[in-house]
Amino acid sequence: MNKLLIVGTVAFDAIETPFGKTDKILGGAATYIGLSASFFNLKSAIVSVVGDDFPQEYLDLLKDRNIDISGLEIVKGGKTFFWSGRYHNDLNSRDTLDTQLNTLADFQPKVPQEFKDADVVMLGNLHPLVQASVLDQMEKEPKLVVLDTMNFWMDCALPELLDVIKRVDVITINDEEARQLTGEYSLVKAAAKIHTMGPEYVVIKKGEHGALLFHGKEIFFAPALPLEEVFDPTGAGDTFAGGFAGFIAQSENVSFKNMKNAIIYGSNLASFCVEKFGTERMVGLEKAAVHERLQQFKALTQFDIVVENNG
């Protein structure tokens, strides 16, 4: 089985949406990535850090999905990274109410020996120096390195971010962040500029408006599945990235054609994530439901025009 190495936060989230609010629940980029990637046939491991306030129940939940957590450091007497946010009525924007770095402040990632030859590395949103440190520890060049990041690092650690971006094959980034990183409003121009920064593939996430995959002049688009109700968008981007990286890792095929499929799978899994609070939907999700929804994605996007008949 192929190996997927995941780095990112494992965290407590407290979320408010127009539909309700939660106390501290399981969250973090690596958590969502790991849960999403667990729908594929692969061996995955999470490299991250938590405090000893992190409940055994959550550790078991990750282990139950066959996620190797030997690289998940538990700091004695430390507290787990905490994020709290409130979504606006349209669910497209949110305010951060509180961020407590806690053990994340001094995190030194340690890649388990067994995953130093991982086929795919998914660098979830974290300080770019942590992302780079994971790459430094690899003993074999991965077939694919995927990086996710956010505007925060563009504001606070841009040189370090640009350094690590140079080293990856795929970057996943949202539309506003792509514009901030490049100074280009047009996403086509933004993607072209990001190509020159290193990544051969650029994925621009547009939330409810879908995702674009750029590879030179080639472009592919996957819509978000139109849903009756979006309950909580937290983790949707990470779930998307986990589906993308997981699909690639399973299939061992890094062609553009296969990346299209990976984007569809990422969108598919993300469409479940937003149906309930936090990780709740992903934890209870069955593979059969994912496969069934794939048919909905096909129905949503596939058409058959014979050009010759159209004048």
Place this chain on the structure above:
Amino acid sequence: MNKLLIVGTVAFDAIETPFGKTDKILGGAATYIGLSASFFNLKSAIVSVVGDDFPQEYLDLLKDRNIDISGLEIVKGGKTFFWSGRYHNDLNSRDTLDTQLNTLADFQPKVPQEFKDADVVMLGNLHPLVQASVLDQMEKEPKLVVLDTMNFWMDCALPELLDVIKRVDVITINDEEARQLTGEYSLVKAAAKIHTMGPEYVVIKKGEHGALLFHGKEIFFAPALPLEEVFDPTGAGDTFAGGFAGFIAQSENVSFKNMKNAIIYGSNLASFCVEKFGTERMVGLEKAAVHERLQQFKALTQFDIVVENNG
């Protein structure tokens, strides 16, 4: 050849975008719809009104595209409808600077005898009573009636709008308007409510984020083509509607499957419209370029996943 009857404004527009501004140029919903539909094999006619300040050159331009303008009333001593607007930097929103109804204020549409048995009727954005009057004049039930409208009529003439909406097969409306009309934020729920108002098919236009077609539980999505540069969005929605109605009129097929193709053609034509100011790009456009771009839409959206291999 099948017949398409178009009602809507024929107008002067003055447009400001971040890329420049125009004096009074040719505009209006029926103009854009007519130009867009002229890429299909059909007979089309525009029912509208202008003043005698409307230049012969513009009339010739419509006639040159084989558009019947015998239903385009020219009011002696009257002035043509004028709209002026300024787009914001993101081109997704605009301010109306000036609206002069002029001859449009007392417009009584007269459908040419030859088009009272039109196969498809495209009711472009106008007062709902004008749209209803066109339907009243039909002597044969059209195969398909498509209605476009805007928030203005929801604010000022909602009962009349609801009356005409009852009578149409397809409504095209943008996302914000769908939300206003139904009080539902979720577009899936909004479309379901609009179905109950009459239209069997609901098209929700999301501008640069594409368009959704709803038919009961069936949903199809067409993305907007990602462009390096959007120059002027004016008329994109009407061009989309004209491509949709024109494709259906040409093919005489009102199945959901064929409407998918119509949505793609609408998006295709709209992607050209925004490349230059006003109608400029549509006037110079060749069919070959439209067919070529269809391949781009296929590359952008088509994928091929074999589910069985994906775990």
